[in-house]
Amino acid sequence: MLTADNSLVASPGDTLRVTSLAYVEVDRRGLIREWNPAAQRLFGWSRDEMVGRPLADTLVPGHLRSTHSAAFARRLASDEPWQGMRAEVPARHRDGAELRVTMILDPLPDGFCAFLSDETAWHRAQQDLQRSTTLVNAILEHTSAMISAKDLDGCYLFVNAEYERVFQVDADELVGHRDTEVLPEVVAASGRAHDRHVISTGEALTALEELPFGDQIRQYVVTRFPLTDPDGSVYGVCSIAIDDTARRRSEDLLGESERLFRSTVNNAPGMLFQLRFAPDGTQAFTFISDGCREIYGLEPQQIIADPRLIMDIIADESMSSFAESVHVSLITLEPWRWQGAVVRQDGRQRWLQGVGRLYRLTDGTTLCDGVILDRTQERTTEIALETGRRDLDELTHRLAVFRFTAVAGPLGDPRLTSSAGDAAAVLGEADPADGLLAAFRSVLAADDHDRLREAFAAASHGEPADFEAGRLWLRLRPATVDGRQVIEGACFDVAAP
Structure with a gap:
């Protein structure tokens, strides 16, 4: 269209087609009669689909339609000016999604028109901002x-x-x-x-x-x-x-408690430990007390890094009992007990006693809390005492006036199998070959006969026994000869000069 000054001016219809704002025109019955391309881009419906259709049934969300209809009727009946009124309202897209639009509303002689812009993203951003602000404030205040x-x-x-x-x-x-x-x-x-x-x-x-x-x-x-x-x-x-x-106070208290615990543990006799048996069969120490230095001559860190350092020094004669005790305890979870010898890296032998309690975790791991005690001194003392007893037995046997070996007969009475020395010196004319108990009874008072039988019965059951009555001292010791249980006896005349 050419104006008086020959300038080119676009027609109103061209303006509506090129604007980025959606334009909707509605008559007094609420029917859409104009719809521009921007409205199609915003709501998804073409002009041909929308012209003649009710605004309330298309653009208004279902839950707001009754409210919209009441407000539309009031606006048409009102004499209040509402030209250029601005409002933010929800709207419905063709696919059912709810939009948030801002519209500028103007009256027409037979209806109204509105320019609309999509504020959905901005509205959502504002909601997100509001939620974030509320969250931050809640965190700050609480x-x-x-x-x-x-x-x-x-x-x-x-x-x-x-x-x-x-x-x-x-x-x-x-x-x-x-x-x-x-x-x-x-x-x-x-x-x-x-x-x-x-x-x-x-x-x-x-x-x-x-x-x-x-x-x-x-x-x-x-x-x-x-x-x-x-x-x-x-x-x-x-x-x-x-x-x-x-x-920090709790940490200080825990630190002090840990120091006290370690001091107590490291000053306890022997070596305290915790050994971990994994389901795949691997073993590892999780704790070793300082007592390992005295027992094994090794540092705790050395043993934790390589448990084989103490496993490999177990003496050959003690290895089978050690392996069996560990195997049984792992299966039954019964307390672990073991006694045996180790030969340290410095060549010194140690006699050790170990005890431990086992428990299994939910992942199949088994833990053993235990202690290893050094029994070398006690073992040395036991060996010395045993040697002393053997030497004493041998000396006593040699000094005896009459010596004999007997076995239990069918009725339990001892039967002489061999003898040495002067039987007459203690038994007189009684011959022990005719009956060992009878021979001794012949030189004893009747009151001593039961005690004599009890002494022989104890020796036949593996317990050492000594009998003394009057001038007679009888020493009975159980022994094994050629795999047979026997009684070795030694007689003394304590009245002899």
Whole structure:
């Protein structure tokens, strides 16, 4: 169309077709009578599909249609001016999705028209922002950490509820004021030094700081980080302080308890240990006390690193009993018990006794808590005593006036099998070959006969026995000769000069 000054002006229809705003025109019955391409892009319906259709049945979400119809009727009947009215309303896309649109509404002689823009993404962004803000505020107000923000001059920009509670102040009293008005100068000075470090480096800093409260000092782990503008310039510092007093005190107590435990364990006799048997058959020590130095001549770390160092030095004669005891305990979970010898790397032999208790974990791992005791001294003493007893037995046997060997007869009475020495010196004319008990009874009073029988019965059952009556001393010892249980006897005349 050419105007009076020959300039080219677009027609209203061309303007509606090229605008990026959706244009919808509705008559007084609520029927759509105009629909531009931008409306088709926004809602998904073409002009041919929409012209003549009710607005309420197409663009209005189903749950709002009755409300829309009532408002539409009131607007048509109202005399109030509403030209250029702006509103944000929900709308429905062709695929059923709900949109959020902003419309500018104008009246027409027989209806109304509206220009609409899609604000769905912006609305969702605002909702997300609102949720994020609400979440952040909830965290700030309900966290047990003290959170504050200060500008470059050290004036407070923000403090959270925990900060207010700890220092018994209101945020309104702090914002715009410096920390020296709240904290002692010595504490504030330390905090300012950390603030300056964060501002100058632009990097976060975590440090342990102490704050006085009444007659006690509480320890806080404080993390400071820079607050920056979009261009990266630092405009302040945010601090997050977590009260670490209780944990550190507990840690100190645990450390002291552990020191006491280790001192007790390492001063206990023997070597305490925990041995781990994995389901795949591997073995590893998880703990070894310092007693291993005296027993094995090795450091705890050496044994933990290589358990074979003490497994490989078990003496050959003790290895089978060791392997069997471990095998049985792993299967039955019965307490582990073992006695045997090891030969240390320095060539010294040690006699050891081990005991342990086993328990199985849910993953199939078996743990054994136990102790190894050095019984070398006791074993040496036992061997010396055993040797002494043998020597004494041999000497006694040689000094005896009459010696004999007997076996139990069918009725339990001893039967002489061999003898040496002068039987007459203690038995007189009685011949022990005719009956050993009878021969001894002949020189004893009747009251001693039962005691004599009991002594022979004990010896026949493997227990040493001694009998003394009057001038007779009878020493009976069980023995094995050619695989047969026998009684070796030695007789003394204690009245002899």
